[in-house]
Amino acid sequence: MPTTAPICAPATPPVPSAVALVRVSGTELATLLAPLLTLPKPRRASLRTLRWEGFQERALVLFFPAPASYTGEDLVEFQVHGNPLLVRRLVERLGILGIRLAEPGEFTRRALLNGKQGLLEAEALRDLVAAETDTQLRLAQARAGGLPSWIQEARQALAPWVARAEAAVDYGEEEGILLNLLDLKTAFEPIRQRFHVEQSRSRAARHIQDGLRLALVGRPNAGKSTLFNALAGEDRAIVTEVPGTTRDVLEVRCEWRGLPLRLFDTAGLRDSVDPVERLGMARVRPVLEGADLVLHLRPTQDPAPDPVLLAALAPFAGKVLEVRTFADLAEAPGVAIAAHRGELDALEVALKDRILGGLAPDACLGALATQRQVDLLDELVRQLDLLADLEPSCPPELPASLLQGAWGLLARLTGEDRAERTLDELFSGFCLGK
Ligand SMILES: Nc1nc2c(ncn2[C@@H]2O[C@H](COP(=O)(O)OP(=O)(O)OP(=O)(O)O)[C@@H](O)[C@H]2O)c(=O)[nH]1
Ligand SMILES: [Mg+2]
Incomplete structure (x- = not known):
């Protein structure tokens, strides 16, 4: 439950390091913190000696008075020596x-409730902190910039039509207020597209955000581990x-x-x-179930896939992509590779087509990306269609x-409806001190 009670947290991980950051947010921090220090001038890094219970810590202190702070409340940051015990004390x-x-x-969450940040930005921040690859990082950074212009434009376009449609429903017959559906459709066509x-x-x-789960399967010696190592860029598998x-x-x-x-x-x-090999094979099925895409590796010299294999793959037909390995030894139609030589261009094209719908990863910059956002966007598209x-x-x-529905969905997307459940879900994925 959100409150405005003062809060604090270490914003850096509890490991020995050069500097640790402890943040405090709340109202009237100058008074609250008076027993520990006199707050410095706003937004000026100043050295202060913090004294308590025989400790004396030289800290670099920053004070951001409300409302010009990250949270919109008074915010104080202590940079202290990076000792986890010191931070705990x-x-x-502060407690x-x-x-x-x-x-x-x-x-x-406070930044959000105080209007310092939008929901989409907060979600982008969470993904920014969690990103593990360059592409994920770039995507999250591009989303951290705030409300995309196309959403703003859609809202502006929608508002007068929602009002007009309501008036037509409420007063239409008596007052002669009619909704011109043709005008409405014309106005919305560019937005719909x-x-x-x-x-x-x-x-x-x-x-891209989640990382694509790719299972490599095939008969023994089909070249699975060779491809695995080539994609991973390291010799991980024997x-x-x-x-x-x-x-x-x-x-x-x-x-x-x-x-x-x-x-x-x-x-x-x-x-x-x-028996060992059979145990190994028994472990393949759960991998197939969890995969986004299954690469069925089939050497070019095999005239037909093995029936055992076909039976195992049959339940997953919708997400199986056949890849012909050993392309250096024989010709084969379709996606053909020679992984031991790093000849993988055909696979790259096929994967990008499957995953990105033919878009380059950079073409996704600024796009909505969380499951919540994608679900709401799907629903919005349905209403506009x-x-x-x-x-x-x-x-x-x-x-x-339909207009009302779209309006409500947009409000949920941008977080204007401030639904508690959405916020709880979002912030459970955050780290302490963020
Ligand atoms: N000429 C050629 N040899 C390959 C190719 N891919 C793999 N090999 C060789 O084929 C053999 C088997 O490769 P692996 O990657 O171990 O095959 P695997 O599918 O993992 O085999 P299992 O783990 O036994 O199921 C190795 O000697 C590889 O060097 C290829 O594209 N062309
Ligand atoms: Mg192998």
Whole structure:
């Protein structure tokens, strides 16, 4: 539950380091912190000696008075020596002064509630902190800039039509207020098209944000581990000419040609009496279930896929992509690679097509990317499509309810409706002190 009680938290991890940062946010901080220090001039880094219980810590202190601060409240930052014990003692001291430890994300939550930040920005911040690859980082940074212009424009365009449609429903017959559906559709067509573009951009961005789960399967010696190593850019899996080399499932996260991947190497699938190999094969199914895309590796020299393998892959037909390996030894149609030589261009094209819908990763910059955002965008597109399909003779209640629906969805998307549940979900993914 949000309160305005003063809060504090370490903003740096509890490991020995050069500097640790402790933040405090609340009202009347000058009074509250008076037993510990005299606050410096606003926004000027100043050295202060903090004294309590025999400790004396020289700290660099920054004071941002409300409302010109990250949270919109008074905000004080202490830069102290990066000793986790010292930080713990300082936070305990602040507790004695009536400043409790913040919950994860509580600083940002206050920024949001005080209008310092929008929901989309807060979500971008969470992804920025969690990003693990260059592309993820760039995408999150591009989203951290605030409300995208196309959403602002849509809101501006929508507002007068929502009002007009409501008036037509309420007073239409008596007052002669009519809704011109043709004008409405004309006004919304560019917006509808823009939303469709954003929808495909955001689907791709979502894949990039989460990292695509890619399972490599095939018969023994199909070249799975060779491809796994080539994509990972390191020798993680053992490669030999002995069929049945890989037994366990291996997992690695990597970025390959701008694509964040979570790769799974698996045991080759075949009829085998070797008990260890059978155990390895039993582990493949859960990997298939969890994968976004399954690469079925089939050597070019194999005339047809093995029936054991086909049976195992049948339930996942919708997400299987056949890749012909050993392209250096024979010709094959479709996606053909020679992983041991790093010849993987065909795979790159196929993956980008599958995951990004043919877009370059950079084309997703600024696109919405969280599951929440993508779901709301899908629903918005559905409403706009329905609006575009309305019969000219339909009663004004129909467009009115669609416009209302779209208006409400936009408010949920930007966080203007301030739904507590959305906020709780969002901030549970934050780290302390953010
Ligand atoms: N010529 C050629 N050899 C390859 C290619 N890919 C893999 N190999 C070789 O094929 C053999 C088997 O490769 P692996 O990557 O171990 O095959 P795997 O599918 O992981 O095999 P298991 O783990 O036993 O199921 C190794 O000797 C590789 O060097 C390729 O594209 N062309
Ligand atoms: Mg292997």
